[in-house]
Amino acid sequence: MNSPKNLVLSSYGGRGDIEPAVVVGRELLRRGHDVLIAVPPNLVGFAEAAGLPAVGYGLDSGPILELQREYFTCYSRTPWKLREISRMARETEQFAAECWAEMTSTLHQISAGADLLLTGLIFEQPAANVAEAHDIPLALLQYFPCRPHGQLLPFLPAPLSRLLMAGNDWAAWRGTRGAEDAQRREIGLGPARASAPRRIADRGSLQIQAYDVLCFPGLEAEWDKWNRQHPAKRPFVGALAMASPTDADDDVASWIADGTPPIFFGFGSVPLGSPADTITMIADACRQLGHRAVVGAGGTDFGALPQFDHVKVVGQVNYATIFPLCRAVVHHGGSGTLAACLRAGVPQLVLWTLPDQPFFAAQLKRLKVGAGRRFSTTTPRTLMADLRRILAPEYLERARGIAARMTTPAQSAAAAADHVEDFAKLASTL
Numbered sequence: 001m002n003s004p005k006n007l008v009l010s011s012y013g014g015r016g017d018i019e020p021a022v023v024v025g026r027e028l029l030r031r032g033h034d035v036l037i038a039v040p041p042n043l044v045g046f047a048e049a050a051g052l053p054a055v056g057y058g059l060d061s062g063p064i065l066e067l068q069r070e071y072f073t074c075y076s077r078t079p080w081k082l083r084e085i086s087r088m089a090r091e092t093e094q095f096a097a098e099c100w101a102e103m104t105s106t107l108h109q110i111s112a113g114a115d116l117l118l119t120g121l122i123f124e125q126p127a128a129n130v131a132e133a134h135d136i137p138l139a140l141l142q143y144f145p146c147r148p149h150g151q152l153l154p155f156l157p158a159p160l161s162r163l164l165m166a167g168n169d170w171a172a173w174r175g176t177r178g179a180e181d182a183q184r185r186e187i188g189l190g191p192a193r194a195s196a197p198r199r200i201a202d203r204g205s206l207q208i209q210a211y212d213v214l215c216f217p218g219l220e221a222e223w224d225k226w227n228r229q230h231p232a233k234r235p236f237v238g239a240l241a242m243a244s245p246t247d248a249d250d251d252v253a254s255w256i257a258d259g260t261p262p263i264f265f266g267f268g269s270v271p272l273g274s275p276a277d278t279i280t281m282i283a284d285a286c287r288q289l290g291h292r293a294v295v296g297a298g299g300t301d302f303g304a305l306p307q308f309d310h311v312k313v314v315g316q317v318n319y320a321t322i323f324p325l326c327r328a329v330v331h332h333g334g335s336g337t338l339a340a341c342l343r344a345g346v347p348q349l350v351l352w353t354l355p356d357q358p359f360f361a362a363q364l365k366r367l368k369v370g371a372g373r374r375f376s377t378t379t380p381r382t383l384m385a386d387l388r389r390i391l392a393p394e395y396l397e398r399a400r401g402i403a404a405r406m407t408t409p410a411q412s413a414a415a416a417a418d419h420v421e422d423f424a425k426l427a428s429t430l
Contacts, residue, residue: 002031002421008111010038010127011120011141012058012103014065014269016334018043020141020210020240020416021120023409025052027417036110038103050242057106058099058123065269067091069353073273073376097179100126104183108133116424121146125180125196132203133187137427139206139420143239143335144356147197147207151219152359154366158222169195204231206423208416210240211335212342212406215363237415238407239339243320252294252322255312259292261327262312263387266296267351267375268332275300283308285383289391291327319344320409328390333357333372338364345403347395349386351375369399 007028011021018039029035029052039047041056048054067088079085103126111117111130118139119127131138145151148165150158173180173195181191192199200207213220213236223234256262265282272278279295279302286293292310295302302313319337323329323344331337333350338360341348350361350372361372371386389395407415 002425004032004034005115005421005424006034006113007116007118007420007424008036008038008107008114009118010057010103010107011122012040012099013061013120013122015043015046016268016336017061017120017122017143018047019242019336020143021118022047022050022052023240023242023413024118024141024416024420026050026242027413028420031417031421033421038106038110050244055106055110058103059095064092064095064099067095069273073353096176099123100179100183101186104129104187108187111136115428116420118420124200125176126183128196128200128205129180129184129187129189129192131205132199133184133189137205137423138200138203139208139423140200141208141210141240141416143210144359145209145211145216145219147201147234149219149222151216151222154362169197201230201232206419207232207234208419209234209236210238210412210416212236212238212339214367214402214405215338215342215360217366233419235415235419237419238412239336239343239409240412240416241320241336241340241409243318243409245318245321246316248314248316249318249321252312252314252317253325256294256322256325261325262286262292262294264294264296264323264326264329264331266298266329266331266337267300268298268334268337272300275302276305279305279308279311279313281378281380281383283311284380285387286310288384289387291387291391294322294326327396328387330387332375333360335360339406342369342399342402343406343408345396345400347390347399349373349390351378367398367402369395369402 009021009025011018025035025037037047037052037054038057039054040058040061042060042062044054044056103123107126107130111134114136116137116139117127117131121142124140128138148162150161153161227233263286282293295313297313297315319340323340323346326346328347329341330349333352348364348370352358352361352372353375358372364370371389
């Protein structure tokens, strides 16, 4: 048993973005550590419902997630609308600056005297700066392989892939350098001399990879070499998911049992731009294919829309319970949903909107257990074609084979907590 530690966790984004940190925090709390988690104000209730002491930091994440959806939709569908794209880019920059300032201030306050600070993937810079200012160890939860590596773009030579990813890190730092240095001055630090990822690695921070290694073949071997050559470690623990029962599970399972296995559709916490068109397209495609559908509402209001006998709209459900009862799953490409599908052994179709999601879709295609397409270019015709493809028997057979190789939620939570405990213990002896 490790001696109890004072641990501060922080994570920003939508529910799916902060869930990995909530899972780890809950496991660390169960092991007897003092845990406090900082999340967007609109998700404090979610963290507290999971049993964690929580504080709000930054701004509500709902508006920025919606703005990001609009931005990338406009950028991909109508790139000639430069004025509209520029306006949304300016709004994003303004939001980020205000959010960053508030996050830094809050984290600096609550992290004083902590034994370790753990942060999620989005807005890692404030946590890195605060950990440096307080001279405490920093751990990160990364549900996407965001550090430079040679596996993300398999059609490119590995050295070029690494170079492009490193160049993107540098460009992002140069674009936000002024704002970051201003925040660093507020907490007693000098100007940053390198990008946050570089500084994080140089401090020997723990970088937990919260996804299953089979999603990116070759990455484990590449980062085994990294782990041997650098003080910063990048262990794989598998996807971190709560897998908690919900009030709707029994009703949904009963509806499913009354007929053939349905196709599940869910698009995450970011509201859809046209829910009426989406639900009609789903209903038409499933009717023509002879399937029923369950639609997870997520962040979209489907209340005042057309009703269909073969389509059931539900609220939050436990993916670990419901997905194994379905024939296939169509979703936005979030790492947590993707992992839940792989664990359930069902084929999946990713209709993506945000920039990290097509990379996961590409891995599904490589594994031959799914397909992907940009949501904004999806039509009734393409949806039917994509569904016919993933409903082929060989996709289901391969998906079931992969399910047997996946970590379980309990294994992943335990492994992540082990790494945090060991890292905190090691840091305390240095």
